[in-house]
Amino acid sequence: MPTTRRTKGAGSVFQDKHGIWHFRRDIGPDPVTGRRRTVEAKSKNKALARQRYEEKVAEYQRTGVLPGAKSPRVADYAERWLADYRTRVKPNTYTTRAGRIKACCEVIGSIRLDQLTPEHIRLTMRTLGARLAPSTLKDHYVSLKMMLDQAELDGLIPIDPCRKVRPPRVEQTKTRILDPDQPRKLIEAVPAIGHTEHRPSDTDDDTETWTLLFEIAFMTGLRPGERRALMPYQLETRRGIHGINVCQQIQRYGTPDRAIIPKWLDATHLWGALWLTTPKTAAGRRFVPLPDGLWQRLHDRIRRLHIGDHDLVFTTHLGRPVSDSNERRHFKAALAAAGLPDVKLYSARHWTATMTALADMPDDARIAIMGHTDPAMTRRYTHRDIVSIAGLMAQAIPDIASDVIEAEIIDEDA
Structure with a gap:
């Protein structure tokens, strides 16, 4: 019997030694990694294997993995892009990016990728800009551009239309901070927060919790999740210097039944939606020195409450991790009590x-x-006041007229 060859690009069909039918097709290398990619379906039943294969091919054509008769719609491609993006970033990063992309798809999701124009991007920004703050709108633009840049790499569009559109304009707002002597007043006011109609009075342990947390916030600059994740084993002495080995943080990733944690991410569930995980970036792993007084107060608390090396130093009266909203509420109350x-x-x-x-x-x-x-980020966190600027100006530029001799004016008509 003569052997017939399948047309080029149609793939292969074969039955292995175990009687399993395979439908397989090479779909070319990944445009980013260069790795070979295939689409395959198998079953003991040849017809079922073919059906599964055709369903996979149809799905790949819908989302743009495989070329089809029509270009994929923006919403369909976004679905695949987000599924891949989710495997490479932390859960909170994915959640934020997915929300941005889905909002854009509400405007242009039904348009096919190859029909997308710069005007569609401008329309999206105008539509979303009616209800979003400028900084949030710009992040929507950045998110959409990230996705369409990948579509360009995938060969689905000749060029990302976002490249032809100016990003939304954002005016940076300056973060207001306390004066140099005001954090002390805030910390001294914590015991005076007292009872409110919305919650019972704090115990002495509660007052100590907020006092120490706020003191750490100002004395070390730790991120909120880093200071709330503090455990006794992180308090180290290196070459005679007391400090905190910042190596973990608490993040809200969702309850265990709903959170999707990438395999590469080290995350341990604590309670509710809170997880113990690694710092924000590699640079987040650092050693931050502590004043001797703060060091001693932390150890006094650890000994008095018999806190284990790998137990949280700060918890609620129920033994749960301190939440962001709870700490923020007490901070606002302390500011008000101190008149700050x-x-x-x-x-x-x-x-x-x-x-x-x-x-x-x-x-x-x-x-x-x-x-x-990024060093630029540290500069953004720095806010010099006019006294500091004036002092620096005085050092750099002396009064050039201070030694000038006043000229005597002679009246010749006198």
């Missing part, structure tokens, strides 16, 4: 960056303390 400006809790991190700058700490040391990857 209403600043954000995260501004404590900006205060630390600013105080280290005012102390003329070298930039590389400041970056190491803050745990930033």
